[in-house]
Amino acid sequence: MRKTLLGPGAGTVDSETLDHAVRSVGVATEHDGYTHVSLSGVTSEASGLETQAREVLDFVERVLSDVGGTLDDVVTMRWYVEADSLDRAAQGTIHEVRSGFFEAPHYPASTMVGVASVLGESVLELEVEAEIPDEDWQVDAFVGEDREEMSEDAAREMLTSESDADE
Numbered sequence: 001m002r003k004t005l006l007g008p009g010a011g012t013v014d015s016e017t018l019d020h021a022v023r024s025v026g027v028a029t030e031h032d033g034y035t036h037v038s039l040s041g042v043t044s045e046a047s048g049l050e051t052q053a054r055e056v057l058d059f060v061e062r063v064l065s066d067v068g069g070t071l072d073d074v075v076t077m078r079w080y081v082e083a084d085s086l087d088r089a090a091q092g093t094i095h096e097v098r099s100g101f102f103e104a105p106h107y108p109a110s111t112m113v114g115v116a117s118v119l120g121e122s123v124l125e126l127e128v129e130a131e132i133p134d135e136d137w138q139v140d141a142f143v144g145e146d147r148e149e150m151s152e153d154a155a156r157e158m159l160t161s162e163s164d165a166d167e
Contacts, residue, residue: 004028006039006063026128028067037067037130043122049081049090053097056126061101069132072106076129083114085123094124104159105141105152 007025026039044055061071081090091112102108108128118125141155142148150158 002030004030004067006037006067011041026063033134035067035069035132037064037069037073037128037132039063039126039128039130042126042128043118043120043124045121049085049123050093050097052122052124053094054100056124057097057101060126060128064130064132067132069130071101072103072137073130073132074102074106074108074128075131076127077108077110078127079110079112080115080118080125080127081112082118082123083116086112086114103156105139105155106137107159 005024005027009020009023010025011021011023013021023041025041026037028035028037039060042056042059044052044059046052046055057071060074064070064073079094081094094112115125137152139152139155141150141152143150143155143158
């Protein structure tokens with residue numbers, strides 16, 4: 001099996017004995033039929049929650065592109081947001097930013113957690129899991145109260161028409 005380190009040693013560490021961080025921003029592992037990508041500790045030093053969210057997603061998109069993937073390949077996201085900054089408005093802001101990156105029905109499973117602090121100037125940190133298939137995705141979706149199974153095209157139509165109706 002092949003393992004590719006993404007940004008090994010990236011970041012800074014306050015240490016008298018180390019000259020680099022003992023970490024990688026991500027790791028890609030090749031499996032039969034797909035490549036699994038794990039990214040963690042993705043932050044931005046930009047000013048403001050919206051700009052930070054946009055920058056971390058831009059970064060994720062670039063890294064996935066480097067290993068042959070796209071944001072459609074993201075299956076899980078974990079957002080860690082400083083508790084003092086996390087409320088329903090902040091959640092809405094992050095979702096608004098995400099809407100510019102993710103297209104229906106390729107919405108990843110996601111959680112958003114309030115934390116005491118994030119290192120550096122960032123108020124958020126992102127972890128991402130992606131699986132890049134060797135062939136195209138076949139997407140089905142279970143939606144609505146009845147958990148109706150839909151094809152990718154039907155789910156996209158339903159999700160985008162509901163979004164358009166809300167505007």
